[in-house]
Amino acid sequence: MHCVRKVTDDLYWVGANDHRLALFENIHPIPKGVSYNAYLLLDEQTALFDTIDWSACRQLLENIQYLLNGKPLDVLVINHMEPDHGASIEEILLRYPNVKVISTEKSFMLMRQFGFDIDGHELIEVQEGDTYCFGKHTITFVAAPMVHWPEAMVTFDTTSGVLFSADAFGSFIALDGKLFADEVNFDRDWIDEARRYYTNIVGKYGPHVQFLLKKAAGILDQIKFICPLHGPVWRSDLGYLIDKYQHWSTYEPEEKAVMIVYASMYGNTEAAAQALAAKLAERGITNTVLYDVSNTHVSYLISETFRVSHIVLASVTYNLGIYPVMHNYLADMKALNLQNRTFAIVENGSWACKSGDLMQKFLDEEMKCMTVLNERLSLASSLGSDKEDELNALADAIVDNMNEA
Incomplete structure (x- = not known):
């Protein structure tokens, strides 16, 4: 059975939630679970932004099949291929053999290192500033190395103002039906787990996060949605989240405590x-x-x-x-x-x-x-x-x- 949520008129969350995993990356406890987020765009060309962990692949496939409703999947964009996101890449390629795969040079290298069979497919290698048009929507690619893997990029949809932010702006805790940060009491129920996610997963790379934040500052007035690979989607109060990242990435305390x-x-x-x-x-x-x-x-x-x-x-x-x-x-x-x-x-x-x-x-x-x-x-x-x-x-x-x- 499919389980999807609409982000915009033609963009859908097609991810899954995981309450069975005890340790994220086999080290960090996640007693409230975690979400794996992927997003499907229904334009003249259909596009899947990232995949999810192998343990939840069936849910991803059911979600995609439901939304495509017989249409082909034209493009797969991989912003971050760490296995909790990239493990289902091969299954997507098997189900949709004509799909084009867009990612970075290092990402394709890592896919091969992990044993993913990608070379029989059309691979489009992109760099900072490159663009791709699906029809109505045009996206641009922004390099985000070491946030928190060297191959990472983020993708910005200049048409609808959606930032696909990879592992940036993510959080532990399963979504459990709620998708948007304004559907939960984030400052009460989520901020500690968002901080724990950032500090332990990305915390070492503060200067790299700062570099990405400076890039984002140039288009901040255009960003309407932040779609991370874990945790809720942000469509309001973006300044709250960016302020937290500013503190964390500069190693400045949030509170006198x-x-x-x-x-x-x-x-x-x-x-x-x-x-x-x-x-x-x-x-x-x-x-x-x-x-x-x-x-x-x-x-x-x-x-x-x-x-x-x-x-x-x-x-x-x-x-x-x-x-x-x-x-x-x-x-x-x-x-x-x-x-x-x-x-x-x-x-x-x-x-x-x-x-x-x-x-x-x-x-x-x-x-x-x-x-x-x-x-x-x-x-x-x-x-x-x-x-x-x-x-x-x-x-x-x-x-x-x-x-x-």
């Missing part, structure tokens, strides 16, 4: 984290979140780290080093190019308290544009009353720094 991330073996470091949160609340800083690094997936930690301005790292010393999952969190920050944040340190150790110095060294030497406050809370096994002044000093330092920013 404090995130306390703690690594605690027996609960003592956690108790110190809770005490610090209480001290901050007493001083009027209530925009705070606490996370146990041991039972919070790092993708959620990274998302929150992109959101907040101040991070407290509270870690026990483990084998004379940083607690392993805390070290992994720091390594993910580095891998995703995070910068422009202020850190405070809480360290704990029963006989050799090393974690604080090691975390500071990592921030100073391995990362860019990070500030570490001079005040530090150092514990020997547990937080005793003798540490009250040190705890207050750390809370004051965080508050003072937030007020200065």
